[in-house]
Amino acid sequence: GAGVSQTPSNKVTEKGKYVELRCDPISGHTALYWYRQSLGQGPEFLIYFQGTGAADDSGLPNDRFFAVRPEGSVSTLKIQRTERGDSAVYLCASSSTGGGSPLHFGNGTRLTVT
Amino acid sequence: AQRVTQPEKLLSVFKGAPVELKCNYSYSGSPELFWYVQYSRQRLQLLLRHISRESIKGFTADLNKGETSFHLKKPFAQEEDSAMYYCALTAGTASKLTFGTGTRLQVTL
Numbered sequence: 374g375a376g377v378s379q380t381p382s383n384k385v386t387e388k389g390k391y392v393e394l395r396c397d398p399i400s401g402h403t404a405l406y407w408y409r410q411s412l413g414q415g416p417e418f419l420i421y422f423q424g425t426g427a428a429d430d431s432g433l434p435n436d437r438f439f440a441v442r443p444e445g446s447v448s449t450l451k452i453q454r455t456e457r458g459d460s461a462v463y464l465c466a467s468s469s470t471g472g473g474s475p476l477h478f479g480n481g482t483r484l485t486v487t
Numbered sequence: 488a489q490r491v492t493q494p495e496k497l498l499s500v501f502k503g504a505p506v507e508l509k510c511n512y513s514y515s516g517s518p519e520l521f522w523y524v525q526y527s528r529q530r531l532q533l534l535l536r537h538i539s540r541e542s543i544k545g546f547t548a549d550l551n552k553g554e555t556s557f558h559l560k561k562p563f564a565q566e567e568d569s570a571m572y573y574c575a576l577t578a579g580t581a582s583k584l585t586f587g588t589g590t591r592l593q594v595t596l
Contacts, residue, residue: 376530377530404582406582406583406584408586413496413588414588414589415491415493415573415575415586415587415588415589416531416573416584416586417586418583418584418585421582421583423582428582429582429583431583432583464531466531471582472577472582473519473536473538473577473582475521475533475536476523476533476584477532478530478531478532479530480530481530
């Protein structure tokens with residue numbers, strides 16, 4: 374596709390439920406990133422994939438958060454037992470090689486936990 | 488740990504006035520600095536990076552290691568510059584970007 378695609382664009386869920394957020398990166402981009410952006414804040418790093426493997430997951434806040442990228446393309450961010458504090462915009466970005474190459478962001482998924 | 492500070496949440500200027508969006512960082516090594524911009528109802532996108540030393544849409548930014556700053560400047564603001572601007576840093580060989588909290592630039596007539 375022309376850019377990074379994220380689905381759904383909006384997700385409302387009840388506290389305690391499980392959610393999956395999908396990211397489809399730019400074709401051929403080996404690096405994929407997940408960020409979380411709360412109101413009034415800048416994007417906060419969650420996890421970085423290089424190919425199929427998580428090269429850096431130091432930003433995942435706790436073990437309720439998990440992400441996969443099984444074929445080195447599409448990635449899914451999974452959140453278990455959601456809490457109200459998980460409400461935020463979840464951004465996905467890809468870059469051609471990682472390192473310092475520019476990030477191309479998706480439009481984000483707005484997650485609301487009620 | 489690296490940190491990026493953008494002291495102004497909102498900067499309001501008149502069209503044609505000079506603009507300076509402040510960014511300071513803390514990192515002991517040699518960082519790579521970026522400015523990202525988000526226009527209304529658009530996705531976050533790269534504006535410029537310090538290693539390119541280029542001017543994009545009339546904006547420039549110089550890395551000042553002595554002052555640990557990477558301020559974004561434009562001599563004459565345009566209405567279409569109104570947007571949210573984020574300064575970001577990559578440290579060493581790490582790939583993750585650390586973002587500041589952003590500054591909203593509002594250009595009025």
